[in-house]
Amino acid sequence: MTYKIFVIDDDVWMQKKLKHLLSINSEHCVELLKEPEDLLAKLKEQPDLICVDLMLPTMNGKDLITKILATNPEQDILVVSSQENISVAVELMKKGVKDYIPKDQNLKEYLWKAVESIKEKKQLKEKINTLESKIKNLDIPELSGNSKEIKHIKSLIHKATTANITVLISGETGTGKELVAKAIHNYQNKYEGDFIAVNMSAIPENLIESELFGYEKGAFTGADKQKKGLFEEAENGTLFLDEIAELNIRFQAKLLRALQEREIRRIGGTKTIPIQTRLICATHRDLKDEIEKGNFREDLYYRIYGFPIHLPPLRERGSDIFLLAQEFGKSFTRENKLPQLTFSREAKEKLIEYNYPGNIRELKSVVELACVLAEGSEIKEEDISFPKKKTKFDLTQNKSLKEYTNIIIQDCLEKNSYNIKKVAELLDIGISTIYNLAKKNQIRIKP
Numbered sequence: 001m002t003y004k005i006f007v008i009d010d011d012v013w014m015q016k017k018l019k020h021l022l023s024i025n026s027e028h029c030v031e032l033l034k035e036p037e038d039l040l041a042k043l044k045e046q047p048d049l050i051c052v053d054l055m056l057p058t059m060n061g062k063d064l065i066t067k068i069l070a071t072n073p074e075q076d077i078l079v080v081s082s083q084e085n086i087s088v089a090v091e092l093m094k095k096g097v098k099d100y101i102p103k104d105q106n107l108k109e110y111l112w113k114a115v116e117s118i119k120e121k122k123q124l125k126e127k128i129n130t131l132e133s134k135i136k137n138l139d140i141p142e143l144s145g146n147s148k149e150i151k152h153i154k155s156l157i158h159k160a161t162t163a164n165i166t167v168l169i170s171g172e173t174g175t176g177k178e179l180v181a182k183a184i185h186n187y188q189n190k191y192e193g194d195f196i197a198v199n200m201s202a203i204p205e206n207l208i209e210s211e212l213f214g215y216e217k218g219a220f221t222g223a224d225k226q227k228k229g230l231f232e233e234a235e236n237g238t239l240f241l242d243e244i245a246e247l248n249i250r251f252q253a254k255l256l257r258a259l260q261e262r263e264i265r266r267i268g269g270t271k272t273i274p275i276q277t278r279l280i281c282a283t284h285r286d287l288k289d290e291i292e293k294g295n296f297r298e299d300l301y302y303r304i305y306g307f308p309i310h311l312p313p314l315r316e317r318g319s320d321i322f323l324l325a326q327e328f329g330k331s332f333t334r335e336n337k338l339p340q341l342t343f344s345r346e347a348k349e350k351l352i353e354y355n356y357p358g359n360i361r362e363l364k365s366v367v368e369l370a371c372v373l374a375e376g377s378e379i380k381e382e383d384i385s386f387p388k389k390k391t392k393f394d395l396t397q398n399k400s401l402k403e404y405t406n407i408i409i410q411d412c413l414e415k416n417s418y419n420i421k422k423v424a425e426l427l428d429i430g431i432s433t434i435y436n437l438a439k440k441n442q443i444r445i446k447p
């Protein structure tokens with residue numbers, strides 16, 4: 001990174017000396033100037049540092065400094081002067097000059113020390129600014145909701161942040177698993193590494209190891225340079241492994257070993273790299289079921305289970321449905337500069353009665369569509385439309401009567417929020433029939 005320094009001094013010999021001393025650091029790009037007017041005209045080039053001589057023939061150094069700071073109050077200025085006058089130095093430092101060094105036999109040492117310390121302070125300031133804006137711009141709205149379910153989740157989030165324990169978030173699609181993971185990261189790691197989310201089902205099987213663990217140059221055809229894996233990228237931050245149940249069984253063994261040893265090895269590498277990241281996993285599946293089916297390693301399950309957080313589906317969050325709908329409506333109309341809208345009583349009832357298989361994500365898109373469709377200042381019942389579910393009952397498939405029966409029962413369970421008693425009544429079958437089919441894994445009695 002280049003560090004641009006302007007030097008203004010009327011003494012040609014001193015200019016050359018300063019340029020020589022400053023240019024020893026190859027990052028420094030030094031430009032020499034004689035006339036204050038030239039310097040002022042070049043301020044728009046935004047030098048990182050200006051070295052000013054106080055005894056300039058055409059303008060008093062102090063006046064020049066005042067003018068520089070009037071244009072850019074944040075400008076780093078170093079005074080290099082043959083006058084060793086403490087009171088002038090103090091006065092200038094009060095104005096905003098970063099340091100004052102005399103042109104004597106120690107010039108080289110003072111100059112280097114002063115420039116390095118000015119650079120360090122600037123880097124520190126930039127770091128603080130970045131962190132401040134990171135905190136201000138936390139793009140995670142607090143989890144909305146007043147239900148006792150969401151209050152419980154909030155308390156779990158706080159507890160999860162008290163220790164670096166692996167968190168396993170479960171819940172149907174769209175229940176806010178990623179949002180919760182981000183909240184844990186932000187409460188705990190506000191000032192440190194990044195939050196990196198990766199969806200296990202989105203990475204091809206043969207790339208998963210290189211994505212997570214990285215690789216060394218030449219590890220395989222196409223590995224023309226070394227690449228860090230996501231475990232390393234998320235150093236001092238959080239790695240969020242979404243849809244962990246989709247991880248292929250072969251890689252599960254490698255992940256387990258890495259988590260047990262708390263270290264990884266890049267593909268083709270010999271050295272081990274310690275894992276210094278918080279791990280949060282999420283799944284919409286019942287991992288116990290996946291273990292029974294042989295799709296998920298039990299030992300890995302216990303390794304990632306650490307601190308479990310289950311997110312209930314939206315249909316179980318009572319009054320939160322309408323509260324969230326109002327919030328989504330408000331932010332959508334604000335972002336799109338549409339007039340504020342209210343919900344009619346019938347629209348509210350329709351929203352509350354639906355079962356939301358897509359949960360909060362679905363509610364959000366239903367409300368946003370309603371805002372667009374609404375005429376006037378109120379969202380009416382007819383503005384609320386739910387996505388039509390693709391029917392699973394397709395008679396053109398070559399299935400047995402038993403298989404079709406199972407499809408019908410499953411469909412009925414989904415449509416009735418897995419209310420077994422209601423489904424048994426509707427289909428005129430025994431509750432035990434439903435339980436027996438579930439036991440044989442022919443239907444699911446949970447989402």
Ligand SMILES: Nc1ncnc2c1ncn2[C@@H]1O[C@H](COP(=O)(O)OP(=O)(O)OP(=O)(O)O)[C@@H](O)[C@H]1O
Binds near residue numbers: 143172324
């Ligand atoms: N309590 C909440 N308050 C406000 N918005 C929420 C809340 N929970 C979820 N959302 C919003 O719902 C959407 C889905 O959330 P998120 O992506 O976290 O769900 P998910 O469970 O990770 O989904 P998937 O399983 O499909 O990956 C996002 O737009 C998120 O901001």
